[in-house]
Amino acid sequence: MEPETDYYQIGGFRAHSDEWFQMYDDKETINAIANYDGPELRPGGNGAPIELVLGILHNGASYVLMTSHQMWAFIRKHRLRPSHRRPWKVDQFASLSPIYFATRRDLQDKLKTYKVKSQKNKRDKEDNSPANRGFFQLGERGAPGNPRADFENQRILYRLFTETATPGALGLIKPPWTGAIRVISIIVNTWHKDRRRERFDNPNIIDVGWTDVMMPEYLESRRVTETVHIKMKGLMKNEEQDARFEHGTTKQEGTVDVLYSEIQRLFTHDASNVPLVVLVHDEEMVRGVLARSGIDVGSFTSVAALFQRGQPQKLLRRRSSRSPSPRRSNTGASHYSRDYERRLKYERNDDVKPFSVKQVGQSSSSSSSVRIQEDGKRLGSSRPDGTIPLPAGCIVNVQNMVRTLMRVAQTGPSVQATAQRMNIPANPRLPCAGNECHLLLNMWISMIEGRAIDEQWMDRLAHPIQPPSPTIDPVEPGADEDIDPNDYIPPSMRNTGGTAAQEDDWSDDDW
Numbered sequence: 365m366e367p368e369t370d371y372y373q374i375g376g377f378r379a380h381s382d383e384w385f386q387m388y389d390d391k392e393t394i395n396a397i398a399n400y401d402g403p404e405l406r407p408g409g410n411g412a413p414i415e416l417v418l419g420i421l422h423n424g425a426s427y428v429l430m431t432s433h434q435m436w437a438f439i440r441k442h443r444l445r446p447s448h449r450r451p452w453k454v455d456q457f458a459s460l461s462p463i464y465f466a467t468r469r470d471l472q473d474k475l476k477t478y479k480v481k482s483q484k485n486k487r488d489k490e491d492n493s494p495a496n497r498g499f500f501q502l503g504e505r506g507a508p509g510n511p512r513a514d515f516e517n518q519r520i521l522y523r524l525f526t527e528t529a530t531p532g533a534l535g536l537i538k539p540p541w542t543g544a545i546r547v548i549s550i551i552v553n554t555w556h557k558d559r560r561r562e563r564f565d566n567p568n569i570i571d572v573g574w575t576d577v578m579m580p581e582y583l584e585s586r587r588v589t590e591t592v593h594i595k596m597k598g599l600m601k602n603e604e605q606d607a608r609f610e611h612g613t614t615k616q617e618g619t620v621d622v623l624y625s626e627i628q629r630l631f632t633h634d635a636s637n638v639p640l641v642v643l644v645h646d647e648e649m650v651r652g653v654l655a656r657s658g659i660d661v662g663s664f665t666s667v668a669a670l671f672q673r674g675q676p677q678k679l680l681r682r683r684s685s686r687s688p689s690p691r692r693s694n695t696g697a698s699h700y701s702r703d704y705e706r707r708l709k710y711e712r713n714d715d716v717k718p719f720s721v722k723q724v725g726q727s728s729s730s731s732s733s734v735r736i737q738e739d740g741k742r743l744g745s746s747r748p749d750g751t752i753p754l755p756a757g758c759i760v761n762v763q764n765m766v767r768t769l770m771r772v773a774q775t776g777p778s779v780q781a782t783a784q785r786m787n788i789p790a791n792p793r794l795p796c797a798g799n800e801c802h803l804l805l806n807m808w809i810s811m812i813e814g815r816a817i818d819e820q821w822m823d824r825l826a827h828p829i830q831p832p833s834p835t836i837d838p839v840e841p842g843a844d845e846d847i848d849p850n851d852y853i854p855p856s857m858r859n860t861g862g863t864a865a866q867e868d869d870w871s872d873d874d875w
Contacts, residue, residue, distance in 0.1 A: 367532045370451035371429040376478030377491035380447035390475050398468035404437040418463040418816050420513040425499035431533050454535035458513035461520050463816045511768040515817050517667050522812040526580045537672045549643040549805040550574040551797040556777045564652045571595045573797030593798025594618040607794030627657040640757040645779050647761045663756040762808050787824045
């Protein structure tokens with residue numbers, strides 16, 4: 365099946381759907397879509413949610429889209445003329461992900477956020493809808509990075525490894541690894557009050573924990589490949605406030621040499637022919653620890669590198685010496701696919717720069733999940749036969765995902781504080797890296813299996829949690845140095861952002 369290249373906008377600024385029924389009135393379009401029972405819009409079958417595509421532009425703005433396959437089926441059923449406007453092209457979007465509407469009201473509420481304000485006297489009209497006006501004010505490219513698209517790419521990854529999405533509808537070639545990925549969730553806890561300039565090169569590590577799982581096996585059985593908790597020697601002073609490691613036996617009196625050896629063993633244990641995703645909370649600290657363990661963190665990429673557009677990807681086993689992932693290419697020709705695979709199921713920050721640490725030469729006789737730097741040389745981006753190697757590893761900053769989802773600048777220093785921001789109960793008083801890596805894994809799963817980013821934000825705001833009990837007061841200046849600053853309760857959870865459209869002062873007449 366060929367991937368889609370053309371997409372058609374439903375509702376909002378200069379939408380293709382404006383020409384289908386009554387001009388600039390979404391009511392008939394909403395009714396027609398909600399009443400459509402065909403497999404093009406309801407691949408899950410009769411009674412399943414309507415499935416469309418959420419496209420996020422490179423500036424962070426979003427639109428609800430139909431694929432060309434969906435659009436042609438829809439207009440033929442209703443005997444409509446296709447829009448004269450050019451379709452959106454696949455490479456105009458930073459992410460294309462599935463979005464589901466269980467009811468007519470869900471679709472109506474979503475399209476209401478794309479309602480534009482009247483611009484009768486304005487020469488250069490733009491999308492000033494509640495959903496998008498802030499992004500277009502930032503300019504064509506928006507703010508550095510695209511955390512909203514990064515978030516949606518995680519949702520795409522989930523639907524690929526659970527095989528609950530049609531890759532072609534999202535502009536993707538079906539990757540050879542669908543159905544299985546390896547995930548390592550790793551936590552490095554340090555003293556939060558450490559403000560030394562060299563704290564990342566020479567950190568005061570309290571404890572380290574990681575959990576290694578295979579997806580989607582973990583979702584079905586909760587089976588873990590390995591879970592480890594190492595408490596560093598001599599650095600934990602307030603042991604009476606530690607949480608008990610709930611998933612195994614803590615390795616006491618750990619040293620730096622032991623830690624680095626264990627991490628290298630973890631990352632050289634290879635899961636053949638499957639992508640590796642590494643979940644982190646404090647990305648800069650984890651990158652530093654991995655780098656000093658001999659792991660080439662500079663070869664790590666984002667999850668988007670796993671998605672291939674253009675020529676099909678040939679599966680190539682990851683090796684200990686590997687090339688960086690090539691940039692994705694896009695097909696330029698329009699293609700109206702008629703042979704979509706039918707699904708039987710339906711929905712259930714790379715801003716941190718790699719450490720400039722010169723790696724110590726390492727050798728390994730076995731294949732490894734990531735490159736252990738040997739000679740400092742990089743291979744070409746592809747093999748002579750045109751095969752594309754899997755990325756060495758994909759780093760996912762879960763803390764940044766939560767900040768993006770909940771629209772907050774900060775979440776607090778601990779994994780538990782970040783969990784509270786997304787309304788997952790957790791007690792910051794009981795730190796334990798071994799438990800926190802499990803919490804981080806489940807936070808990630810909670811986000812990627814959920815609804816699209818804006819709908820998920822509203823879902824979580826609608827179900828706030830109460831502060832955990834018991835709580836402790838924040839550390840005061842001059843307090844006993846033996847008190848662990850990990851014992852932190854975040855300030856009251858506030859959110860001033862919003863996308864709900866206001867009924868007044870908004871008009872369909874924007875031309």
